[in-house]
Amino acid sequence: MTIDDLRDMVTEFSQRRDWEEFHTPKNLVMALTGEVGELAEIFQWLTPEQSQAVCDDEQGRVKVEHEIADVLMYLLRLAAVLDIDLAAAVQTKLRVNEGRYPVELARGRAAKYSELG
Structure with missing residues (x-):
């Protein structure tokens, strides 16, 4: 489904x-x-x-x-x-979050994107 x-x-x-x-x-x-x-x-x-x-x-x-x-x-x-379109909205937001939360900065951290830099 x-x-x-x-x-x-x-x-x-x-x-x-x-x-x-x-x-x-x-x-x-x-x-x-x-x-x-x-x-x-x-x-x-x-x-x-x-x-x-x-x-x-x-x-x-x-x-x-x-x-x-x-x-x-x-x-x-x-x-x-x-x-x-929820599927499209989620895909778009994930792309945005990929930029906000790069793996090398965000991995293992519960910090907001503005605090990662």
Whole structure:
């Protein structure tokens, strides 16, 4: 299944429910932000080791999968509403980041590109 297939499935889901009037870019970004918050809540206050183990049990894995799916579905819907080709956008941004984060300067460092020079 491709990104476009997923986008089309989410769009069809929304259209069958007549939700287009609610799916403005602002509303979708707000919903996306809420879902990212719900995903963050799962990991909040965990140690790095605990966060690595969240998906070790079935209940934790399902919670994380559902929240990640919600985030992705809102992102796909937002891209559809704004007519953004996600694959092309990611490829373009990776090219930009290749220039911002050259391997020889960025390898093993968690620094912003402006701090690498």
